[in-house]
Amino acid sequence: MAEIPTLVVRKPCFDLPTGCPQCLSAYIYLNFAKIPFQLNFHVNHPHSDKIPYFEIGDDYVLYDNENEGIIQCLRKNAGVVDLDSEVSSLPEWITIKAVITTWLHDALVYELWVGSKGSSAYSIYYSDLPWPIGKVLSSKKTRLVKLKHGITDDNAVAKKEEIYERANSAYDALSKLLGEKNYLFGNRPSSLDAIFLAHGLVALQALPESSTLRNKFLEHDTLVRYVRKCKTEIIEAGPQTHTDASSSGFRIPSTQRQKFKSEPKRKKTDEEKRFKSKGRYFVAAQLVAVAVFLTLMISFDFAEVEVENVDDQG
Template sequence: MEEEVNNEREAYTLVVRKPCFGLPTACPSCLSLYIYLKFAQLPFLLDFNSTYPDSDQIPYIESSDYVAYNNENGGVIESLKKDGIVDLDTEFYSVPEWISTKAMVCSWLGDAIMYELWVGSDSSSAEKIYYPDLPWPIGKVLFLKQVHTVKQRLGITKDNAEQMEEEIYKRANIAYGALSTRLGEQNFLFENRPSSVDAIFLAHVLLTLQALPESSVLRTKLLEHANLVKYAEKLKMEFIEAGSSSSSASYFQSDPPSSASRRGPSNASSKPRSKPKRQKTREEKTFRKRAKYFVVTQLVAVLLFLTFMNRPDDEVELEDDEGYGYDD
């Protein structure tokens, strides 16, 4: 009985953005972390946070006095590795092809799904994922603000928009072809066992197939590779719909003894449920404190953004030319 109480106390809670499009969470970073934990068979409880859609700390995972945020140490998956909790990639760090494949999935495909969600012709998917619970005006302005940020990140301007779109889809198509060849008829991309690459890529495929509209160029290119679609459907059924089952146990090798003691109960469910109150950690208190200022900062951002967007172009040009149009 005492052992069960201790295990319950050490159970992990994964905090993500809310479910959407038939997925446990439709945020790319949240879904890849969710799948990674499923691959690792690390028991966790699932909780949702839709109050602060712009927070870069989500997703995060917590257990007792342990918290790992998305915006620290290279992300939650990297934190779990560094802290000795779970690492599916131990065997692949010295494999050049694995390293290059992960870089391709994170960059080329990461840019492609980001482009489709925020810059593509149909923006409804991103709004449903990130801003469903906000009043329409605030949600719309935050969406436009994020679109501006994504364009800056991808280097998209009015002058090169068509060229960048073509380049993004070209790279995505090359990536799909390479991954299709790499996968073949295997269950996973490397050594027929899961790694973080599979978690990130599977999240990408599921979002592309289920969250993007049928008119999506990215979705159309993905559907050209039948084995990638089959790969996603099989793993979704095995790890997401059915949960961690006995049939998936053979894919995962035990963690080092140092991390085994930090696991939760083996029969823990990933469905949301209430937790007993516990003392907040310093990291949690910091997160809560920052969260209090979210509404104020976003309202200020909305006002500044609207001011910037409504500013006449003529006014900007006059200011730029002022003092330089006269010959002394």
């Protein structure tokens, strides 16, 4: 019996199988493609750009930071059904792809890390880490997001309005495109459906009720209906799993099978094993960081007491 592949993602939260938008889009894509897979969770390196990744046995792994991301890797390199083959040539495909992968992507990243003060993002990425480490990583990410968008104290309000206006324009366009159809491009899902649905699910369920982006999304009934339908049919149903993967339609292309046969000893000995083995060191580093943090805090408090005593004596 063939081994069922594994999609490794960030942990579940907000009543979603994973709170990470990138992980969730891969999860939805595999379900759309009717590919059997198991779901596993990686918590040792929540900030790693390798997550999500897709493992096929001991010989093949696809990371999100490879090529154009995990979905493109699944389409081109893992024998997964290419859901875009019949729609990627449509005139509106490039425009809609740009809208989803830039305007909406940027808006959700901004909202997670800046607009909502990072509370949802912390739950998704860092809540399993010791508090000092999580706060440091979260603050670093927030600074990077602001830097990417060129946000300063002087232009913060204008930048925020620009990001939300673009997101709302994207929602308007997608709502009109979707209409009464089952999917964005007709009766068959595509990778853009998977990416957008992940965006919508996170916006509706992970963002706080006060979120500007969430409220703008809720103004588009067609999109809300589409996302909730996805949640009922895909998310609540769970991943595609079968006892016999060989009869499920999952096939590795002959070129890939030949590659595996010619390199039977490759396994996950280099990049993959280093990545996983770092988990032990990462945990140890967490403990050291906590100890250092507490030591500094105690030293700081002691120094304050000494200063206060000197002042009192003066």
